Amino acid sequence: MYSIEIKNVSKSYPKDPEIQIVKNISLSIKHGSVFGFIGPNGAGKTSTIKMLVGLSHPTEGSIKIDNKSPDDPVLQKKLGFMPESPAFYQYLTGYEFLEFVASLFDIKDTDERIEKTLKEVDLLHAKDKRIRTYSKGMLQRLGLAQAIINNPDILFLDEPLDGLDPLGRAEIKKIILNLKSKGTTIFINTHILGDVEEICDTVSIIDKGEILVTGSPSVLSQGYKDLEDAFVTMIQNRRKERGDILIEGH
Ligand SMILES: Nc1ncnc2c1ncn2[C@@H]1O[C@H](COP(=O)(O)OP(=O)(O)OP(=O)(O)O)[C@@H](O)[C@H]1O
Ligand SMILES: [Mg+2]
Incomplete structure (x- = not known):
């Protein structure tokens, strides 16, 4: 039922072992669904996708893709990865x-x-x-x-809509939805929120390595103007809780 299962994954790099780039994240992504990982620059999206395709490894926790380790050579042939x-x-x-x-x-x-x-x-x-x-x-x-x-059975796309004009974005979205209709599970990193609403079944908002919330775009937008408003408000509230310095007006 789940193509991607991430359990309590944390990641730090050997240079700064005390800084966790990804902090105890857990996600279960259904087979044949489109998942959007949304977060500001430096949130940990690329670091996560690299672990999912076996290019890097968690410091803690476990990842299973179709019940296999991302390093599994049989699995690797069934994955697709578009890097940033x-x-x-x-x-x-x-x-x-x-x-x-x-x-x-x-x-x-x-x-x-x-x-x-x-x-x-x-x-x-x-x-x-x-x-x-x-x-x-x-x-x-x-x-x-x-x-x-x-x-591929499972496709990982790191910012696939970056640098495309609206026409190009519409075409890529069509391709993504077409692949979904054939049963491909798709994991997308992005910060283009309007597109996320159109193509993703589920999204997680990540900031500073922490997943703040996971749900369908429509559920996450409830009580906010739209998904962008939900995204900005949730991130700012979490940063306030953490005591981060905020710039006036942002
Ligand atoms: N090889 C590395 N060694 C040390 N720190 C790293 C390394 N790769 C990434 N980082 C740090 O990890 C954090 C998360 O980076 P990451 O590239 O995962 O963010 P992102 O969400 O993909 O951002 P963007 O939207 O800008 O692509 C950043 O603070 C970055 O500086
Ligand atoms: Mg990135």
């Missing part, structure tokens, strides 16, 4: 880059799969252009393409 700022080989074309990714996943029908994926992210027209000539939006689309080329 994907780095590409600039001299390759989009097509050549995806050929390289496909080879890592032992994909057999490579040409067919690449064409289908490029079409899905609307990048087929630029497949033979070198990546260094791509615009920011095109790079985002290529980042998404490399994350879905293996038809």
Whole structure:
């Protein structure tokens, strides 16, 4: 029933072992749902997603993805990950880059799969252009393409809507909802709240490594103007409780 189970996970880095970047978070994310992890800059979103895909490890607590450890090689083939700022080989074309990714996943029908994926992210027209000539939006689309080329069961997207114009955002949202309709579980880091309301079944608000609240966007917005108002108010209240210094008017 749950694709992602996070239990009492904390993370600190060896350089500052006393500073917890992620503080005792627990989450259960249902199979086939779209989950939004929302929080301001430096909240711990990327640190969390890196632990979920096995690129980093919790200092405390446990993570299970489809009942397996994120490091499990069988599981790894079923995951898709779009990092925050994907780095590409600039001299390759989009097509050549995806050929390289496909080879890592032992994909057999490579040409067919690449064409289908490029079409899905609307990048087929630029497949033979070198990546260094791509615009920011095109790079985002290529980042998404490399994350879905293996038809993942669980897809992790770190700020997939960043740098896209409204048209591009609408297209990516459509792709996300299409993947959801096929049963993919999707975990999204973002701070674009309007988009979250449209595509996420459940969201958690995280600030300074702590999850403040988890629920559906409509439930979290109750009693507030909208989700953004709920987000800002909850974070400010928590910071006041902690005794953080607040700037007047914020
Ligand atoms: N390798 C690292 N070593 C030490 N501290 C780190 C490391 N990576 C991240 N941090 C710190 O962890 C905190 C959380 O960073 P993280 O990148 O997870 O935030 P985020 O929520 O993804 O922010 P943003 O919205 O800006 O992407 C920050 O204070 C950051 O400086
Ligand atoms: Mg981040």
